[in-house]
Amino acid sequence: MMGSMTRRIFEWLAMTPFLQAQSPVKTDDRILPRDYASAAPTPVPPQIVPANEKPWQQVNPGLRRKAWFNDRLTMVLLEFTRQPGEKPAPQHYHAHDQMSYVMEGRIKAMVGGKASEIGVGGVFIAPSNTRHGIEMLTDRVVLLDVFTPVREDFRA
Secondary structure, X not given: OOOHHHHHHHHHHHHHHHHHHOOOOEOOOOOOOOXXXXXXXXXOOOOOOOHXXXXXXXXXXXXXXXXXXXXXXXXXXXXXXXXXXXXXXXXXEOOOEEEEXXXXXXXXXXXXXXXXXXOOOOEEEEOOOOOEEEEEOOOEEEEEEEEEOOOHHHOO
């Protein structure tokens, strides 16, 4: 007979592929320690990518992105356009360290319980597992985000 601890371990292992397929973004109220664990890197050769070679990916109405990857980090150009009746997205967190640079527009940035308005040239930094989010203060906002480790969930 299998002990209850062994049974729980097997149940957890059986769920692991399901959990890995889920988005790494979380919106609950848990406070997790910083997490630098990373999956095995995907080798990426040196590249030069002209601006018109990378198509936009429509994420949802009012949000599109372009994402570039190497084996250790992800860089994402995000374009937000205000939609009628839109409410700010809930704050979230993930295991990735994130830095966001405002290229266009103004936002209210919320990180780790603090909030501040920033515009072009402003940056917010969200360490691993730190709750963060933005609220658009202009009709159009363009951010340049950098994540480490790689945001595999952003690969198209």
